[in-house]
Structures are given as C-alpha cells and as structure tokens.
Amino acid sequence: MMKKSVACLIMTIILPFTIQGQGKYLTNNGVISFYSHTIVEDITAVNNEVAAVIDGSSGEVVIILKMTQFQFEKKMMQEHFNENYLESEIFPKATFSGTILNNDDVKYSIPGLYEVKVKGEMTIHGQTKTISEEGTVKITSSGIVCSTKFKLNPEDYKIKIPGMVRKNISKQMEITVELPCELI
Amino acid sequence: MRDNKIYLLLFLILASFQVSGQDLESMLEGQMEKTTDYTFATFKSTRILNGHSIEHLEEGQLDFRISHRFGRINSGAYEFFGLDQAHIHLSLEYGIKDWIMVGLGRGTFEKTVDGFTKIKLLRQSKGVKSSPVSISIMSGIYVNGLRWEDRERDNYFWQRLDFVHQIMIARKFSPGFSLQLTPSYLHRNMVETANDPNDIFSIGAGSRLKLTKRLSINAEYFYLFKPDNDLLSTEIYNPFSLGLDIETGGHVFHIILTNSVGMRENGFLGHTTGSWLNGDIHLGFNISRIFQLKKNENYQ
Numbered sequence: 001m002m003k004k005s006v007a008c009l010i011m012t013i014i015l016p017f018t019i020q021g022q023g024k025y026l027t028n029n030g031v032i033s034f035y036s037h038t039i040v041e042d043i044t045a046v047n048n049e050v051a052a053v054i055d056g057s058s059g060e061v062v063i064i065l066k067m068t069q070f071q072f073e074k075k076m077m078q079e080h081f082n083e084n085y086l087e088s089e090i091f092p093k094a095t096f097s098g099t100i101l102n103n104d105d106v107k108y109s110i111p112g113l114y115e116v117k118v119k120g121e122m123t124i125h126g127q128t129k130t131i132s133e134e135g136t137v138k139i140t141s142s143g144i145v146c147s148t149k150f151k152l153n154p155e156d157y158k159i160k161i162p163g164m165v166r167k168n169i170s171k172q173m174e175i176t177v178e179l180p181c182e183l184i
Numbered sequence: 185m186r187d188n189k190i191y192l193l194l195f196l197i198l199a200s201f202q203v204s205g206q207d208l209e210s211m212l213e214g215q216m217e218k219t220t221d222y223t224f225a226t227f228k229s230t231r232i233l234n235g236h237s238i239e240h241l242e243e244g245q246l247d248f249r250i251s252h253r254f255g256r257i258n259s260g261a262y263e264f265f266g267l268d269q270a271h272i273h274l275s276l277e278y279g280i281k282d283w284i285m286v287g288l289g290r291g292t293f294e295k296t297v298d299g300f301t302k303i304k305l306l307r308q309s310k311g312v313k314s315s316p317v318s319i320s321i322m323s324g325i326y327v328n329g330l331r332w333e334d335r336e337r338d339n340y341f342w343q344r345l346d347f348v349h350q351i352m353i354a355r356k357f358s359p360g361f362s363l364q365l366t367p368s369y370l371h372r373n374m375v376e377t378a379n380d381p382n383d384i385f386s387i388g389a390g391s392r393l394k395l396t397k398r399l400s401i402n403a404e405y406f407y408l409f410k411p412d413n414d415l416l417s418t419e420i421y422n423p424f425s426l427g428l429d430i431e432t433g434g435h436v437f438h439i440i441l442t443n444s445v446g447m448r449e450n451g452f453l454g455h456t457t458g459s460w461l462n463g464d465i466h467l468g469f470n471i472s473r474i475f476q477l478k479k480n481e482n483y484q
Contacts, residue, residue: 045483051215060208066219073483079224083224084397087359087397
C-alpha cells in the first residue's frame with residue numbers, strides 16, 4: 001500500500017517534467033524569405049523577425065510574421081510591396097496555423113533530422129488557404145530547427161500584380177523558412 | 185486506495201498545466217506587440233505638389249526631379265493657352281541618412297540656384313513607441329541669379345539671398361488619406377520696394393486622397409500673412425495647387441494645376457502673382473526618378 005503511494009507520488013512529480021521534454025518550442029527571430037525569379041528581374045526579401053511556436057506533444061505549429069518587416073535590397077521596392085501589393089496597413093500580418101501530421105515520428109529527445117509533413121491554414125493578405133508541405137525538424141541539444149521550402153502563387157492570395165510589372169514578378173514565389181526554436 | 189485517488193487527482197491537476205494548443209497563437213501575438221510599427225507612405229513623393237511633404241529619401245537614394253510649369257491657361261489661343269511658355273526646375277536630391285536629406289536645384293524663375301536640408305524629428309508610429317504625427321523640418325536657401333537691374337548702385341551678393349524655414353507636421357489618418365500642416369517662414373534679404381515685406385509667415389495645408397493603389401489626388405494651399413495687395417508693389421496671392429500623383433515603380437509623376445509659377449518655396453510663397461479667381465492657372469508636371477545608390481542596410 002505504502003509502496004504504491006510512493007510510486008504514485010513520484011509519478012506525479014516526474015511525469016509533468018517528461019511531458020515538458022516534449023514541450024513547446026518558441027522563436028522570435030525565425031527567418032522567412034521569398035525569391036521571385038523572372039528573366040527580367042530577381043527579387044528577394046528577408047524577414048528575420050518571424051515568431052513561431054511548435055508544440056512538441058501535439059505537433060501543433062503556429063507562425064506569425066509582420067509584412068513590414070520584410071527587408072528588400074531596394075527600400076523603394078519595400079514600400080511598394082507594403083503599400084501596393086500586400087496592403088500591410090490593412091493586413092499587417094501573415095500567419096500559418098497547422099499541425100505536423102507525422103509528429104509521432106519525431107523524437108524530440110533524440111537529436112537528429114526528421115522529415116515531416118505539415119498541413120494547415122495560411123493567411124496572407126487577408127486570404128486563407130489550406131496548404132500541405134514537406135519539411136524537416138532538426139533536433140539539437142539546445143532546441144529544434146524547423147525548415148521548409150515551397151512555392152506560392154501571389155494571385156492565390158488575391159495579391160494583384162498589374163500588367164505593367166507582370167513580367168518582373170514571378171507567379172511561383174519560392175518561400176524559404178527556417179525557424180530555430182528554443183524549448184520554453 | 186483513497187491515497188491513490190488523491191495522487192491521481194494531484195497528477196491530473198499538475199498535468200493540466202501542460203495542456204497545450206489553444207493559446208499558442210495568443211502567446212505569439214503577445215510577443216509581436218513588443219515592437220513599434222512606423223507609418224509608411226504618408227505621401228508618395230518628397231513633394232506634395234510644389235512644397236515639401238513629410239516624406240524623405242531613404243539613405244542612399246538619389247532623386248532626379250524635373251518640374252515644368254506652362255504659362256497661364258487664360259493667356260488665350262495666341263499663347264496656345266499657356267503652352268508656348270515653359271518654366272523649368274531641375275534638382276538632384278540625396279538621402280544621406282534615413283533622417284537627413286539634401287538637395288540642390290536650378291530653376292528658370294529668377295534664374296535661381298537653391299539648396300535645402302530636410303531633417304526628420306518624429307515619425308508617426310504605433311506600438312511600444314507611439315506618436316500620432318510625423319514631424320520634419322526643412323531649411324532652404326535661394327540665390328537669385330538675374331543680372332543686377334541697376335548697375336550704378338552698390339550691389340552685394342547677400343541681396344540675392346532668400347531663406348525659407350518650414351515645419352512639416354503630418355498624419356496618415358487612414359491608408360487612403362493623409363494630411364499635413366506646414367507653418368513656414370520666408371525671409372528675403374532684398375525686396376523691390378520698401379512697401380514689400382522682407383518676412384512673410386504662412387501656414388500651409390496639404391493632403392493626399394488615394395483613388396487607387398497607385399493614383400491619388402493631392403492638394404496644397406498656403407495662407408500668407410501679408411499686407412493687403414494695395415500696399416504691395418506687385419499683387420501676390422495665396423498659392424493653391426491641385427494635382428494627380430501617379431506612381432509607376434521607380435517614377436512618381438505629378439500633373440498639376442496651380443496659380444504659381446515658382447516651383448520652390450521662395451517662388452510660391454513670395455511671388456505667386458496669379459489668382460485662381462482670375463483664371464491665372466498654370467498646367468504643370470513634376471517627374472521624380474529615384475536611383476538606389478546604396479543597398480538597404482537591414483538586407484543581407
């Protein structure tokens with residue numbers, strides 16, 4: 001009887017910590033960049049202030065960024081991006097909210113590189129679309145790094161590109177995501 | 185057994201603190217609030233139409249500006265409704281830092297060479313640092329390049345100089361509407377007669393109303409605190425300009441109707457001899473082409 005109680009007590013104390021081992025991972029300086037290639041012009045922009053949280057136990061992923069924090073080589077392009085294309089004053093943020101479908105395959109306590117499939121809802125320019133992409137989760141001693149690369153068509157998010165610059169802006173933006181997260 | 189139940193309950197309570205999910209998004213929202221969002225594109229160009237807007241060139245941007253004003257529309261068919269005459273102003277302007285820009289120009293009006301410095305003091309923003317308005321100051325010097333009318337007289341270089349100081353206070357009320365107030369002070373070292381004031385204070389108001397993403401209507405008015413026209417050697421009026429602002433990538437075009445031929449501050453604040461009520465209206469254009477000489481520092 002006594003032994004059982006002690007065992008129960010130990011479990012009570014230890015179990016929450018073991019769950020913590022698969023707890024939440026957070027970053028405030030994730031990097032998301034996009035690259036648009038056309039014959040006329042290559043355009044890239046980087047956002048180094050992406051906030052993201054990954055819940056290791058449920059596989060839930062939430063990513064939020066501010067459109068105005070995308071940095072362009074040419075500042076004028078940056079203003080056009082916010083003012084004319086993304087309408088950042090009306091739609092200041094882009095978000096992704098989804099889950100790692102094969103979260104059980106990821107051993108958060110064992111360092112290594114895991115292939116993952118992520119599905120969820122992406123909102124850009126006030127438009128929400130369900131997307132499903134593949135990526136990797138790299139487990140290190142200090143945290144995890146989530147990475148992915150995928151293609152996106154701005155017109156899917158009702159981002160209007162006038163005919164005049166149609167040849168300068170690709171219909172297939174290459175999006176690169178790297179989120180180095182720390183356990184919290 | 186009873187003990188076990190208690191421990192199980194305890195376990196459940198503790199475990200519940202680990203429950204994840206629903207508040208991940210609000211967790212991040214909290215993180216995002218710790219930043220400051222600065223207002224951008226209060227106006228599309230460094231000029232509203234004739235006068236300065238709150239906008240600055242960013243560090244490393246070079247702006248080549250060409251401005252034109254035709255003659256008065258009411259000058260009749262003989263003058264092809266003003267198009268036979270043209271006044272021009274050319275300038276090169278540069279953003280030394282994001283907060284300071286300078287410019288050098290030359291205009292037909294009084295063959296003037298002009299230079300200015302514009303400095304940002306405050307930026308409209310939301311978030312950790314918050315301000316309802318943007319404030320900049322501009323100081324300009326204008327050198328009249330005309331030959332001396334009276335060569336017998338003692339003529340000095342300082343007599344050619346005019347100075348203008350302006351404070352620009354602007355607010356972008358919504359993505360489609362911006363308003364700016366521009367208290368201004370014009371000092372002229374020499375005027376035509378003793379009746380003409382050396383100093384003219386004025387208050388300007390300028391606005392931008394967006395029609396589409398790349399097209400807006402801009403208007404600009406200066407109220408001059410000056411003696412009655414009867415007392416002046418030349419009648420001068422309050423300058424009012426109305427125009428379209430068209431942005432096409434690297435260029436900004438202005439198509440303007442104005443009662444002022446002067447395209448720089450000493451011209452339109454001190455020499456607007458046309459009156460809208462008399463139909464003394466000039467058609468004009470501003471063209472701005474920006475070249476990026478230095479890359480954005482925040483971009484790697």
